[in-house]
Amino acid sequence: MELNTSGIIGKSPALTGVFTVLSKVAPTDSTVLVTGESGTGKELLVRALHANSRRRDKPFVPVNCGAIPRELLESELFGHEKGAFTHAIRNRAGRFELADGGTIFLDEIGEMDLSLQVKILRVLQEKEFERVGGTRTMKVDVRIVAATNRDLEAEVAAGRFREDLFYRLNVIPLHLPPLRERGEDVLLLSRCFLERFCAQKERPVLAVPAETSSVFLSYSWPGNVRELENLMERLSILCDEDHIRPEDLPRKIWDDVGKAPPAPAAVPAARPAGFDWPVVADLKAKGMGLKEFLDEIEERLLAESLEMAGGVKNQAAEILGIKRTTLIEKLKKKNMLGA
Ligand SMILES: Nc1ncnc2c1ncn2[C@@H]1O[C@H](COP(=O)(O)OP(=O)(O)OP(=O)(O)O)[C@@H](O)[C@H]1O
Ligand SMILES: [Mg+2]
Missing domain, CATH: 1.10.8.60 (Helicase, Ruva Protein; domain 3)
Known part of the structure; x- marks a missing residue:
């Protein structure tokens, strides 16, 4: 039988072992650290974890710690009070507040600054924090799930990741095999x-x-x-x-x-050596109209560049000399964005 946990496909022993741990840990409030190479399905697994938890009807809030500029990450996570910094023109809730009652997913946690790691440790231990520029202590009920494709133990050894946070996160390690x-x-x-x-x-x-x-x-x-x-x-x-x-x-x-x-x-x-631009005869030979023909060419180039880039959209966009957002728009239009 084909195992299907929230869209996670696979029935190898390596993966069913992960499912076993998942089914045990999902209903608890334990912190989970998901590790695995890029593209192994870490995000899918974390979504399955939330979907199988008692918090499933509450928010699931993902935060990509590697994609948000360092100086903004703290206010993104904890919110800020008006006037805390130049662009803080009003009070704003952070992702921890938005996730109250649910699950926060700290993706690429290995990219987080040491100074911010201390604050995450405090939320884990005391369930409390302050907004940037704020004095009021906020309390939240949030389950923290983190993921990384780095070797956090090596990061700890190199002094780039706090040892206490590592142990606190690593209560239940879930490793996705390549x-x-x-x-x-x-x-x-x-x-x-x-x-x-x-x-x-x-x-x-x-x-x-x-x-x-x-x-x-x-x-x-x-x-x-x-x-x-x-x-x-x-x-x-x-x-x-x-x-x-x-x-x-x-x-x-x-x-x-x-x-x-x-x-x-x-x-x-x-x-053949050299490149021949298509001519009208090519359209005729394919029985296509101009739009169809150009669409087909575009689709092929999009697919090839994605393949060359191993699926990394930034890189594919660069190969094609277009903006990432333009690439995504095109993929969306052509239904090529995947699920
Ligand atoms: N077992 C699986 N069954 C079906 N689809 C999968 C499976 N694993 C991964 N995918 C799909 O592969 C893609 C990559 O998965 P995902 O984003 O979860 O990986 P990731 O480990 O978070 O990668 P990264 O480290 O690059 O962020 C997604 O489109 C996801 O839906
Ligand atoms: Mg991911």
Whole structure:
């Protein structure tokens, strides 16, 4: 049977072990520290944790500590009083207050400054804090869940992370194993993603023949589930057959598994030297109108750049020379943003 915990797909022992701990810890108020490489599903797991907790009808408030400028993070978390700093023109509640009764998710906690770490420790221990520039002590009932893809023990040893906070956070450690350690989950996941993306593109679900499966199983997936998800999306757009041929897989994968792609493929090398701009005859040959043709080209370039960037949108935007927000807007319009 396919295990499905709030959309988390997988039935490898490595993952079911995580589910077992999840089911035990979700109903409690214990602090949980989720670790794992980028793209392993840490955020998905934390959402499942909240959804299975007694706090499920209360707010779930994620904060990406790595994405908010350091000087703003404190006021983002704890709020501020009018006049606390130049732009504090009115009183403002922070995320801890917004999360009252629910769960706050401190994502990328390894990026947090030492000075702020002390304040988090205090919330953990005393459940209280002050707004920036405020004197009133605020009390909240918040469950704290943190995640990081850093090795926090090494960060502690290097003096970049407080040891007391580490132990206080690490009450229940949940480690998400990298995709390459999840065996046939790779195949299960690729099938689920193909079903989703092919349905979006209104095409029959692409089959994955044995030769292709074996490449999936030996590839190291440095970008983990996110990379797999993006690749399946790309293939759902670019594959012309009803199945994924090994030669449809990107060069990066072949380099990693240490093999050469099957002979006729080697797609980039097979392209003629020089670049020919499409001509009207190409439109006619494809039976497409101008808009459709341009849309198709755009979709292919978007998918390729995302693939090149391992799913990192900032990087894909850079490759295309557009703003990240423009990229996201385009992906949204084309239904390519994923779930
Ligand atoms: N087991 C899974 N089943 C289905 N989808 C998954 C699974 N794991 C991850 N995903 C999907 O992969 C993508 C990346 O997952 P997520 O954002 O949770 O990873 P993360 O560990 O938080 O990554 P990062 O460290 O880069 O923030 C998301 O689109 C998520 O829905
Ligand atoms: Mg994340």
